[in-house]
Amino acid sequence: MTDKNAINIYRNKALVNFEGKNFLGQIGVDSRIFQALNGGGISVGVISQQAIENGISVLVDEVDAEDAVKFLKKEFEKETKEGYVNNIYSIDSLSVIGFVSDNYNKILSELQRNKIFPLLLSQIASAGRVNIVVTENQTEITKNIIETEIYGKPKTVHLALIGHGNVGGTLVEQILDSAYDILKRKRVDLKIVAIANSKKIAFNQAGFGSDWRQKIKFSQTESSVEKLVEFAKEHHLENLVMVDNTASKDFVKHYPTFVENGFDVVGSNKIYNTLPISEYRDFRKLLEKNKKKYLYETNVGAGLPLIDTIKLLHLSGENITRIKGVFSGTLSYVFNNFSLRNDKYSVIIREAMDKGFTEPDPREDLSGNDVARKLLILARELDLINEFQDINIQNLVPENLLDIDKNEFISRLEELDSEYKNIKENQKPDHVLRYVGDLHGNLQEEKGELDVKLISVPANSALGQLKGSDSIFEIYTESYGENPIVIMGAGAGAKVTARGVFGDILRLSETK
Numbered sequence: 179m180t181d182k183n184a185i186n187i188y189r190n191k192a193l194v195n196f197e198g199k200n201f202l203g204q205i206g207v208d209s210r211i212f213q214a215l216n217g218g219g220i221s222v223g224v225i226s227q228q229a230i231e232n233g234i235s236v237l238v239d240e241v242d243a244e245d246a247v248k249f250l251k252k253e254f255e256k257e258t259k260e261g262y263v264n265n266i267y268s269i270d271s272l273s274v275i276g277f278v279s280d281n282y283n284k285i286l287s288e289l290q291r292n293k294i295f296p297l298l299l300s301q302i303a304s305a306g307r308v309n310i311v312v313t314e315n316q317t318e319i320t321k322n323i324i325e326t327e328i329y330g331k332p333k334t335v336h337l338a339l340i341g342h343g344n345v346g347g348t349l350v351e352q353i354l355d356s357a358y359d360i361l362k363r364k365r366v367d368l369k370i371v372a373i374a375n376s377k378k379i380a381f382n383q384a385g386f387g388s389d390w391r392q393k394i395k396f397s398q399t400e401s402s403v404e405k406l407v408e409f410a411k412e413h414h415l416e417n418l419v420m421v422d423n424t425a426s427k428d429f430v431k432h433y434p435t436f437v438e439n440g441f442d443v444v445g446s447n448k449i450y451n452t453l454p455i456s457e458y459r460d461f462r463k464l465l466e467k468n469k470k471k472y473l474y475e476t477n478v479g480a481g482l483p484l485i486d487t488i489k490l491l492h493l494s495g496e497n498i499t500r501i502k503g504v505f506s507g508t509l510s511y512v513f514n515n516f517s518l519r520n521d522k523y524s525v526i527i528r529e530a531m532d533k534g535f536t537e538p539d540p541r542e543d544l545s546g547n548d549v550a551r552k553l554l555i556l557a558r559e560l561d562l563i564n565e566f567q568d569i570n571i572q573n574l575v576p577e578n579l580l581d582i583d584k585n586e587f588i589s590r591l592e593e594l595d596s597e598y599k600n601i602k603e604n605q606k607p608d609h610v611l612r613y614v615g616d617l618h619g620n621l622q623e624e625k626g627e628l629d630v631k632l633i634s635v636p637a638n639s640a641l642g643q644l645k646g647s648d649s650i651f652e653i654y655t656e657s658y659g660e661n662p663i664v665i666m667g668a669g670a671g672a673k674v675t676a677r678g679v680f681g682d683i684l685r686l687s688e689t690k
C-alpha cells in the first residue's frame with residue numbers, strides 16, 4: 179500500500195521541449211506527440227502546455243530523451259519546414275518530485291526564496307497532488323523544503339559566520355550552547371557550516387561543534403566568498419544566512435553576491451548602512467527582488483532594541499522629531515570613568531579595549547566615526563537621505579596620530595593624556611564629560627542635522643548620571659511631546675552584541 183503523504187522522487191528524467199507558435203493549441207497535437215513517442219516504445223510521463231512559453235513539454239526517462247527528440251522531429255518535419263515548429267530539444271538530469279499538499283502556494287514561495295524554480299508543475303487539484311520537475315542537483319534541497327512544510331520537519335538554517343573575534347567568537351559559543359533548545363522549542367536546526375576570518379575559511383556541512391577553533395586554526399583554505407558560495411551550491415544548502423561580524427570595509431562589497439546567491443544577511447558590521455545613499459538604496463531593491471532580508475539590530479546600541487523600535491514608530495506614522503544621547507559604549511565607559519576617577523585618559527582607553535568595547539581599531543571610536551555611523555544609520559531609518567560627509571564630527575584623535583599604524587597608535591596613547599587632563603579640569607564645578615550624538619532639525623525634510631561632539635554636563639543630569647559602558651538614546655516624537663522615549667543599557671560588549679546578532683538570526687529563521 180502506498181502512503182498518500184509520502185514524497186515520491188523519480189530521478190533520471192528528461193523534459194523534451196517542443197516550441198512553436200500558432201500551432202500548439204491545435205487539436206490533435208497532443209495525441210500526435212503521444213503516438214510518435216509510444217510508437218517508438220517511449221513512455222510519456224506528463225504533457226504540459228505551461229512549462230515553457232509557446233511550448234509543450236513532455237516528460238520522459240532520460241535514457242529515452244535522445245530518441246524522443248528524434249521521433250518528434252520526424253513526426254513534425256512538415257510543420258518545422260513551414261515554420262510552425264521552431265525547436266525540439268531535451269533537458270536532461272531532472273527529477274520529478276510528487277507530493278500531496280493543501281498549501282502548495284506556500285511550498286512554491288519557499289522554493290522560490292531558495293532560488294528553485296521548477297521547470298514543470300502539474301497539479302491534480304481535487305486530490306491536492308502536485309508533481310514538480312527540478313534539476314537533479316536541486317532535488318535534495320527541494321525535498322527538504324517540502325518535508326519541512328508538509329511534515330513540520332525541523333527547518334535547517336545554514337549559517338556562514340564571517341569574523342570570529344570578540345563578537346563573532348562569542349556568537350559561535352552562544353549558538354552552540356542554545357542550538358539543542360532551539361531545535362526542541364522552535365523546530366529550527368541552526369547549523370554553522372562555514373566560519374571565516376580575513377585569511378582562512380573552514381567548512382563543515384554537518385555543522386561545527388565545540389572544536390570549531392581548532393578547525394579554523396588548521397584549515398588550509400584561503401578565505402574566499404567565491405568558495406563559500408560554491409560550497410553552498412555544491413551541497414545544495416537551503417535557508418542560507420551570512421553573518422558579518424567583521425568591521426571590514428572591503429567585505430561588505432560582497433553583500434550583493436550573497437543575496438544573489440540565496441543568502442539572507444545579518445550583520446553587526448555598520449559599514450554597509452553608511453555607504454553612499456545610492457548604494458544603500460540599490461541594496462534594498464536587490465533584497466526585495468531576491469526576496470531576501472538584511473537585519474542589523476546591533477548596528478546601533480549593541481543588544482538594545484533600538485533599530486526595531488525606531489522602525490516601528492516611523493512605520494506606524496509617529497513623527498520622530500529628534501534622537502539624541504550617548505551612542506558609544508566605548509566613549510561612555512571612557513568619559514564616565516575619566517570624569518570620576520583620577521586615572522589617566524590613556525589608562526581608561528586601554529581598559530575599554532581590554533573589555534572588548536572598542537572597534538578593532540579604537541580610533542574608529544575616538545575619532546567619532548563610529549558614533550557618526552550610528553547616527554547616520556538611525557537617520558536613514560527615518561528615510562532621511564543624509565550622507566556621512568553631512569555629519570559634524572568632533573574628532574578626538576590628534577591629526578598626527580590619525581594615519582599611523584594601529585599598534586603604533588595604541589603604543590602612543592599617553593600622548594593624549596595632558597590635553598584631556600586640561601579639558602577635564604577646565605569644566606564648570608560638578609560637571610562631567612560626555613560624548614554625544616544628536617539628530618535634529620526638521621526631520622520631515624530630505625536631510626536632518628547630525629552632530630557628534632564632546633560636551634560637559636552637570637553631574638546630576640540624566641546624561642551625567644550614566645554609568646559603566648551604558649548608552650542612552652532619547653527619542654523625541656510628536657505624540658510623546660517633551661518626554662522622550664528613553665532606551666538605556668549596555669551599549670557595547672561581546673556578549674550583549676552577540677546576543678543581539680543571535681536575535682536577528684532567530685527572527686530570520688522564523689520567517690523562513
Ligand SMILES: NC(=O)C1=CN([C@@H]2O[C@H](COP(=O)(O)OP(=O)(O)OC[C@H]3O[C@@H](n4cnc5c(N)ncnc54)[C@H](OP(=O)(O)O)[C@@H]3O)[C@@H](O)[C@H]2O)C=CC1
Nearest residue numbers: 341342343344345375376423424425426446447538670671
Ligand atoms: N564590540 C562591540 O561591543 C560591538 C561591536 N559591533 C561590531 O561588531 C563587529 C566586530 O567587532 P569585534 O568582534 O569587536 O572585532 P574583532 O576585531 O574582535 O573581530 C573581527 C573579526 O573579523 C575578521 N575579519 C576582518 N576582516 C575580514 C575580512 N575581510 N573577511 C573575513 N573576516 C574578516 C577578523 O579576522 P582576522 O583576525 O583575520 O583579522 C576577526 O575574526 C564590528 O563591525 C563592530 O563595529 C557592533 C556592536 C557592538
Ligand SMILES: N[C@@H](CC=O)C(=O)O
Nearest residue numbers: 506507508536537670
Ligand atoms: N565600539 C562600539 C561598539 C558598538 O557598536 C561602541 O563602543 O559603541
